[in-house]
Amino acid sequence: GQQVMQIPQYQHVQEGEDFTTYCNSSTTLSNIQWYKQRPGGHPVFLIQLVKSGEVKKQKRLTFQFGEAKKNSSLHITATQTTDVGTYFCAGSYNDYKLSFGAGTTVTVRA
Amino acid sequence: GAVVSQHPSWVICKSGTSVKIECRSLDFQATTMFWYRQFPKQSLMLMATSNEGSKATYEQGVEKDKFLINHASLTLSTLTVTSAHPEDSSFYICSASGHVGGATYNEQFFGPGTRLTVL
Numbered sequence: 001g002q003q004v005m006q007i008p009q010y011q012h013v014q015e016g017e018d019f020t021t022y023c024n025s026s027t028t029l030s031n032i033q034w035y036k037q038r039p040g041g042h043p044v045f046l047i048q049l050v051k052s053g054e055v056k057k058q059k060r061l062t063f064q065f066g067e068a069k070k071n072s073s074l075h076i077t078a079t080q081t082t083d084v085g086t087y088f089c090a091g092s093y094n095d096y097k098l099s100f101g102a103g104t105t106v107t108v109r110a
Numbered sequence: 111g112a113v114v115s116q117h118p119s120w121v122i123c124k125s126g127t128s129v130k131i132e133c134r135s136l137d138f139q140a141t142t143m144f145w146y147r148q149f150p151k152q153s154l155m156l157m158a159t160s161n162e163g164s165k166a167t168y169e170q171g172v173e174k175d176k177f178l179i180n181h182a183s184l185t186l187s188t189l190t191v192t193s194a195h196p197e198d199s200s201f202y203i204c205s206a207s208g209h210v211g212g213a214t215y216n217e218q219f220f221g222p223g224t225r226l227t228v229l
Contacts, residue, residue: 031216042203042220043154088153096142096207096216100154 002027004091006101013079014109020075021104023089030094032072034063037103038085046087081108112210113137116203116221123194124229131189131224133204139184140206144218145177148201160187184208194228201225 006023013019023032031050035043047056049065049072056063062075072089086105090098113136123129133143142161146154158174160166160181168174176198178190187206191198202225205218 033217035220042222043205044220045217048217092216097144097156097159098218099156100146102153105151 002091002093002099004029004032004089004099004101006089006104008104009102011104011106012109013083013106015079015081017079018075018077019079019106020073021087021089022071022073023091023101024071025091025099026070027093028069029091030069031092032065032069033090033092033098034072034074035088035090035100036085037088041085043088076106079106079108081110084108112219114140114204114206114219114221116224118224119222120225120227122227122229125195126193128190128192129194129226131191131202131204131226133187133189133206133221135185135206135208135219138206138208138210140187140208141184142207143181143187144205144207145179145187145189146203146205148203148223150201154203157189191226194226196228199226199228 004025011019033048034046037043053067054065060077064073086103088103089101115134117132145157148154157172158166158168160179162181162184166179181187203223205220207218
C-alpha cells in the first residue's frame with residue numbers, strides 16, 4: 001500500500017542547534033501535513049503543504065514540499081527545550097485519509 | 111475552537127469483555143471521524159474512517175466485527191472493542207475533521223486518546 005517513510009526515528013539535539021526530519025513517499029502526494037505529539041499527549045496539527053515546491057515557515061520551523069510532491073522536510077533552527085516531542089508527517093493520496101510517517105522523536109540536551 | 115474529547119481516557123478490563131470508547135467534537139460538526147491505534151513509541155495506524163450516518167470504512171487487516179464503529183451524529187463516534195484480548199491493549203486515538211472556521215482543509219483534530227489495557 002501507499003506509505004510515507006520518515007527519518008530519522010530519533011534525534012538528540014544540543015539546545016541551540018538545528019535539525020531536520022525528512023519524509024518520503026514512493027507515489028505522488030496530494031498534500032502533506034505535519035503534526036507534533038508531546039510526550040503523553042496527542043498529535044497537534046502544525047501545517048499543511050499542498051503546492052509543489054511549497055515552503056512555509058512558522059517562527060523557527062521551516063516546512064518544505066518537494067517539487068515532485070513525493071517528499072517533505074521539517075527544519076527547526078535554534079532548538080529549544082519546548083521543541084521536545086515527536087514530529088509526524090502525514091501524507092494524503094487524493095482522499096481525506098492520512099498515512100502517517102513513523103515519526104521523529106526529538107530530545108534536547110540543555 | 112475545534113476541540114475533540116475522548117472518554118474514557120484509560121480503561122482496564124478483563125479478557126473477553128467489550129469496551130466502548132466515545133469520541134466527541136465539542137464545538138464543531140465533524141463530517142468525518144477517524145480511529146487510530148498507536149503502540150508505544152510507534153506511529154499512528156489508521157483503523158477506520160467513519161462518516162455520519164453511514165457505515166465505517168475499515169483499513170486492510172482491521173476486523174470490522176472486532177472493532178465496531180458507530181457514527182450516530184455529527185458530534186459523536188464510538189469505537190467498541192468486542193471480546194477484548196491482551197493483544198488489543200493499545201492507545202486508541204480518534205480524530206475529526208469538518209467545517210471549522212480558520213482551519214486548514216483536511217486538517218484533523220485529535221482527541222486526547224484512550225489507553226486500553228486488557229488483562
